[in-house]
Amino acid sequence: MNTDSVLRFITAGSVDDGKSTLIGRLLFDSQSLLADQVASLYQSKHKRTADGVPDFAQLTDGLAAEREQGITIDVAYRYFATPARKFIIADTPGHEQYTRNMVTGASTADAAIILIDATRLDYTEQTPKLLPQTHRHSAILKLLGTAHIIVAVNKLDLLDYSEEKFNAIKRAYNKLATALDLHNINYIPISALNGDNIVTASTHMPWYQGQPLLPLLESLPVDNRSSQLLAAPALFPVQRVARLDGSRTNDFRGYQGRLEQGCLRVGDRVRIEPAGQSSTIAAIYTPAGQVEQAQARAVMTIVLADDIDVSRGDSIVAADSTLQPVKNISASICWFDSKPLNSARRYWLKHTTQTVYAKIKQIDYLLDVQSLNHRQNSNSLQQNDIGRVQLSVQKPVVATTYSANPATGAFILIDEATNHTVAAGMIVSLA
Numbered sequence: 069m070n071t072d073s074v075l076r077f078i079t080a081g082s083v084d085d086g087k088s089t090l091i092g093r094l095l096f097d098s099q100s101l102l103a104d105q106v107a108s109l110y111q112s113k114h115k116r117t118a119d120g121v122p123d124f125a126q127l128t129d130g131l132a133a134e135r136e137q138g139i140t141i142d143v144a145y146r147y148f149a150t151p152a153r154k155f156i157i158a159d160t161p162g163h164e165q166y167t168r169n170m171v172t173g174a175s176t177a178d179a180a181i182i183l184i185d186a187t188r189l190d191y192t193e194q195t196p197k198l199l200p201q202t203h204r205h206s207a208i209l210k211l212l213g214t215a216h217i218i219v220a221v222n223k224l225d226l227l228d229y230s231e232e233k234f235n236a237i238k239r240a241y242n243k244l245a246t247a248l249d250l251h252n253i254n255y256i257p258i259s260a261l262n263g264d265n266i267v268t269a270s271t272h273m274p275w276y277q278g279q280p281l282l283p284l285l286e287s288l289p290v291d292n293r294s295s296q297l298l299a300a301p302a303l304f305p306v307q308r309v310a311r312l313d314g315s316r317t318n319d320f321r322g323y324q325g326r327l328e329q330g331c332l333r334v335g336d337r338v339r340i341e342p343a344g345q346s347s348t349i350a351a352i353y354t355p356a357g358q359v360e361q362a363q364a365r366a367v368m369t370i371v372l373a374d375d376i377d378v379s380r381g382d383s384i385v386a387a388d389s390t391l392q393p394v395k396n397i398s399a400s401i402c403w404f405d406s407k408p409l410n411s412a413r414r415y416w417l418k419h420t421t422q423t424v425y426a427k428i429k430q431i432d433y434l435l436d437v438q439s440l441n442h443r444q445n446s447n448s449l450q451q452n453d454i455g456r457v458q459l460s461v462q463k464p465v466v467a468t469t470y471s472a473n474p475a476t477g478a479f480i481l482i483d484e485a486t487n488h489t490v491a492a493g494m495i496v497s498l499a
Contacts, residue, residue: 075290077216078158078173080209081183082201086222090183090260091146091159097267098282100148152286167452168404171208171492175478178290179216180209181281183260184241186233187223195239203244204437207454210248211400211494213471215291217245218254218284225259229272247440256281293473297364301389302330302338303466303476305420306382310369322353322369323378325421328475329468330386332370333361340376341383342393342464348373381422383466393464396499398432400456403449405483405490411447415490416482417461425462426481432456449491456496470494 079087144159158173174180182205189196209217221237224230234257245253256265257276264270265280279287307325332338336349351371352359362368370384378384385391403409409428417426433442434455442456449455470477474494481491 073152073290074154074156075179075285075288076156076158076177077179077181077285078160078170078177079181079183080160080170080174080205082185082188082199085183085185085188086260087181087183088144088159090181090220090222090258090266091157093260093263093266094157094282095146095148097263098148098150150282150286155285167204167208167402168489168492170205171212171402171404174209174212174214175474175492177212177214179218179285179288180205180214181218181220182206182209182241183220183222184237185223186221186230186237187226189233189237189240191233191236194236195243196236198237198240198244200438202241203440204452204454206244206248206250207435207437207440208402210250211402211454213474216252216254216288217250218256218281220260220281221255221257222260224257225262225264225272229257229259229264229270231257231273231275234276244440254278254284256284294364297329297473298331300329300364300468300473301391302332302336302384302386303328303389303391303468303473304332304370304384305422305466305476306378306380306384307421308380309378320371321375322371323384324369325367327362327364327366327368328420329364329473330389331361331363332384332386337387338372338384339387339389340378341385341391341466343377343382345376346387347376381424383420385466391466391468393466394498395461395464397426397459397461397465397467397495398456398497398499399459399479399493399495400454401449401481401491401493403451403453403455403491405488406451407483407490408451409449409491414462414484416484417459417465417479418482419465419467419479420476422463422465423482424465425484426459428457429460430458432458457493459493467495467498469496469498 081087146157148155160170160173219241221234227233238255257273258265264272267280267282269280304327305325306323310322310324312320334349334352339346350373352362353369411428414425414427416423431446433444434446434453436443468476477495479493480489483490
């Protein structure tokens with residue numbers, strides 16, 4: 069087994085498209101379940117399938133409310149492995165009101181399976197109209213830069229495994245993908261409940277010559293951005309200041325966190341932003357002990373040669389780095405809160421290890437998820453809306469664009485009165 073090859077993927081799509089059933093069937097057919105889990109499939113009091121057919125959705129619907137209502141509410145994570153790869157699955161909700169949970173699951177995914185219920189579309193036109201949540205989830209995946217998208221056309225067993233209807237859905241999604249500029253898309257005709265094209269090729273659809281779902285997931289390359297992050301200028305957001313308050317001979321002061329990009333070595337000159345002070349790295353400690361250098365994504369403690377003021381939320385960057393603290397941010401955001409965005413209010417902006425006050429100065433446009441047009445002159449964002457905004461922050465932050473580094477290009481907005489997370493944002497540009 070290639071233990072370094074871990075694929076994180078999510079399921080997305082509309083309500084009742086079969087996302088939880090698909091994951092349950094995938095776990096069942098890949099023999100990734102324990103004996104008691106298999107037994108529970110046939111014994112659940114909330115079972116919603118015909119006699120003798122397991123209710124695979126029960127494997128991922130962990131909340132009592134989910135099992136009672138037959139819907140997914142929260143993100144359910146499942147882990148399994150095959151001889152070829154390890155997997156982390158996020159089963160995300162389809163309901164529009166739980167879009168924030170879908171964004172949470174998709175934010176760390178390498179791939180996404182978008183399920184489309186073939187029985188819910190109108191085939192009177194050559195290109196059927198896709199459901200709004202398919203549009204919304206696809207737009208979110210574009211914003212998040214998800215590397216691979218698999219469109220799984222589900223419930224074809226109810227349409228006599230029709231190749232014609234599968235091709236019609238493929239045309240419809242191709243049109244959507246072109247409008248959103250989505251790439252790396254694979255299409256698979258499936259029946260999640262019956263297991264067609266999940267782990268092995270379906271005998272009911274000989275016209276499909278592609279890979280079943282599991283072999284396709286095993287073969288997807290994982291773009292971990294390692295080379296891109298290593299080549300970028302060093303950026304180390306300080307999470308915690310570690311002190312040993314002993315005698316003067318042992319007055320240890322270290323700065324802890326994760327190196328989000330670049331490389332740092334003992335002896336390197338660095339800047340501490342936003343203050344702009346300079347120093348030299350005197351020592352680097354990792355969980356494995358003291359080292360001479362550390363690379364991107366390393367968790368470590370840095371000791372500086374000079375006794376200067378460094379606090380949580382500050383950033384240590386390479387002395388010659390072009391990264392500069394900024395107070396104006398252009399970003400795409402997905403609004404989560406039931407209360408609409410109020411541009412007269414200020415919100416907390418949580419970015420890496422720093423939390424600062426921010427205000428939305430301007431809404432550039434709102435994305436109409438059905439037509440994919442940009443609606444200008446919007447003065448607010450409602451729950452689950454996606455839009456481009458201009459923000460100003462009270463205290464300068466050191467950030468990158470989301471496309472350059474998701475870890476330092478993402479943020480959340482928090483209501484200072486309720487402490488609710490009201491939006492997730494992806495930085496487009498900085499000024």
